[in-house]
Amino acid sequence: MTERTLQWERSSSDDGTTLAFRGAMRLDHGAALWRTLDAELVDGARVTADLGSVTVADGGCVAMLVALEGDAANRGATLTVAGANDGIARLLALHRDRTSPPTARPRKPGFFHLVGEAAVVATRTARQAFDFIGRAAVAAGSAVRSPRAIQWSAIPSLVERAGANSIPIVVMINFLIGAILAIQSSSPLERFGANIFVVDLVGISVARELGPLMTAIIVTGRSGAAYAAELGTMRVSEEIDALRTLGFDPMHFLVFPRVLALLIVLPLLTVIADFVGLLGGLAVAVVQLDITVAAFLARLEVAVLFGDVASGVIKSAAYAVTIALIACERGLTTRGGAAGVGASTTSAVVLTLFSLIALDAVFTALFRVVNL
Amino acid sequence: MTAARDVAIRARDLTIGWGNFVLLDRIAFDIARGDICAILGGSGCGKSTLMRHLIGLEHPKGGTIEIQGAPPGTVREGRPPFGVMFQSGALFGSMSLLENIDLALARWTDLERPARRAVALSRLELVALGGFEHHQPAEISGGMKKRAAIARALALDPSLLFLDEPSAGLDPISAVELDELLITLNETLGVTIVIVTHELASIFKVAHDCIMLDKKSRGIIARGNPRTLRDESDDRFVHAFFNREAMGE
Structure with missing residues (x-):
């Protein structure tokens, strides 16, 4: 196994599902990592991501793990990240420290809002134009x-x-x-x-x-x-x-x-x-x-x-x-x-x-x- | 000289200029992997120009540059091997901060939208801009723009980061926070950082190494740890630069 590959084994027991990862967790493996964990985190699932054999991880992959950890609770599941080496543990801590709930995307304005806004803008533009001419x-x-x-x-x-x-x-x-x-x-x-x-x-x-x-x-x-x-x-x-x-x-x-x-x-x-x-x-x-x-x-x-x-x-x-x-x-x-x-x-x-x-x-x- | 595998940037016989004008003449240096290296010098000595050559936006008149063993021209040929923060931030004004970061992730990774969003949000959190993901660049302050630009530069987890005057124009508290962010990125993510700056306080705080350019000699006049150079250099210009002294006659 080279440092460029990421592999994992899935095992199940009474304590839940464990995904034991091996190799380097690079951003290139991010899509597979996300899909795999995303599929496991169904209602009631108890999932452990075992990083014991992961040598190195990119910030992007760690960010995904932390995001899925937080999201698991919303789905009625749990995700535990375990076995990280010192470097990866520092990255996990850095990202966990700085996680705050995302703000809601501003709602798209409705039709009447847009009409009203257009009227206000037209009035303001006309006033500005007359002011400018003056x-x-x-x-x-x-x-x-x-x-x-x-x-x-x-x-x-x-x-x-x-x-x-x-x-x-x-x-x-x-x-x-x-x-x-x-x-x-x-x-x-x-x-x-x-x-x-x-x-x-x-x-x-x-x-x-x-x-x-x-x-x-x-x-x-x-x-x-x-x-x-x-x-x-x-x-x-x-x-x-x-x-x-x-x-x-x-x-x-x-x-x-x-x-x-x-x-x-x-x-x-x-x-x-x-x-x-x-x-x-x-x-x-x-x-x-x-x-x-x-x-x-x-x-x-x-x-x-x-x-x-x-x-x-x-x-x-x-x-x-x-x-x-x-x-x-x-x-x-x-x-x-x-x-x-x-x-x-x-x-x-x-x-x-x-x-x-x-x-x-x-x-x-x-x-x-x-x-x- | 640093061992080849530990070198992030290598320049040999590098000559920079336009037409018959030579700004930097046959300079050579290595920047070690994992270091924070400051490029220093008086106004007009070619600091930002050197950085533009290192990132492949301009071509040298002569000599070679290697970024992690490859010429910097690869910047136009594939996934960029480094992140860059320009002096003005250069955020895309028609996009939100989240979209600014997502742009490179969508282009260069096969991550699905929720995963890209998670990465982009974490980048904003890292630079203390959590909660501002839907803001447009025009709606945030200059210091926030600089931090957002760093977040964008970090989008693809580069192992090398170039920053042009990151703390110029920032208030002292924002400047210190930015310095601490750079140290965190360097220590936690292992990112090699090259900074073009004039800010002495920032240089002494973050830089392990520095390259001081000189307009008159069109070359490098000092190299090494900034604190050591401040305390031990015999060169008049280097001494004056690090101690904020006038040169006089």
Whole structure:
């Protein structure tokens, strides 16, 4: 028998069952050890684990023996561990000294509990959001009075990351959106001999709605998520606290530059998006609908007014503030470790997308009222 | 030199660095099985970096390391031969303490769930965290996180334990309790322990042996029992380090 094996013999007498173990009791033998003893410990059983021939035991195996000793009483059985050598006896004593009843796993909350909790969280989130917006507005005011509090040097790189680096994806998606709109609308319009009105449909849809909205969604996915993750990581690694102790207000130092960067970038990206969206429509119109470039441009001049483009750009500025504020608020209120950062990032993206659509609806109604 | 069968860690001609930069140059040492060995030295001398090499997270520029006779690279190839406690604890934040410990047991043993639970609970009891098994790491203090990280490092009954700054940032009582836990683990379970630390009180209390690294000479400047080195070393730096003295000019 080598030191690596564990064997046992089972014998029964009037005093109960004895399992005489031999060899080394390693964690690798733990599964067999547990199963064997677990099967013996039925109601009324008196079991002795004889360790007289066990040379060495791992802490894990000793922990299992001690756990089964305690559990035996609950099953109406007894387990006696006997014959341990000095080393194993010390391990047994160490584990027995430190055994306390396990705490109950927290109960899973019921349906009504979850609904109530969700309502409380939603209320708290809304209150936090309004509080944050208020503090951001105050910070913007005080930034005008003390511009040195703002981290101006961060703005160019933030503009580059959110703007220049987004151009390829903005161009690709908006070109395709313009082209898809033209393709989808061509069939019904062709039936009425109204091909040329594809220009109206694509032009107005892209300038007023899809250009600003699709660009804002792209920026939410790229920059909004990045802001939430970045500030969330800073929060959990105590960098935000360190900033405060150095006399910096995170609102000035971190939030304001990000709001400003998106405020510069998003309207510009929206203008680019409008342009390439129209190009997508033009490409389909020329190739599939036999509309000449000149005819497309002439119709575009009539169909799309300055107000259409302006309304999209105005919306994009509001979207920029919304994206930056939500992302920063989610990031700065992150709790916990890596999981908290993930939750904040997800929450920032979902909340921003919802807010963008809600804001779009408000703007659409508002522009209708003021006839823009 | 220690007999081969009694050696837990063996390093020969070990050179550590990046690119052209050499942090430690051709160092050699053995750490005996069953010892508590402290790796010491001034800031930036490469203590934590040496530990990262010993556990196989980084590869040396030259030389060899053997952990219980095998290269440390085996850390990625099978059941880890050692447990590691990182300075921050590095507990998995999305899991309870029990789940943190159960993770390795589920991966590397064929124990059934109740047996794994018994082992994991005993590990938490061992570090005086009984009753906290369902807590998330974010819900416990820094000292408790360190103890939980030790419990996780002990999950697979390793015969070798690496601890990076275990008592840094702990209050004096928690630090002493941690020292006593390390002594208990060493004496009762026979675990060889390698500690990277600056804490003199802890070094004198727990360490049988120490390896003192030096930034300037990029090597080992002292080796042996810390109390003996404190009382007998002629080296100015070693003397100043153990007696908390300024070096002056």
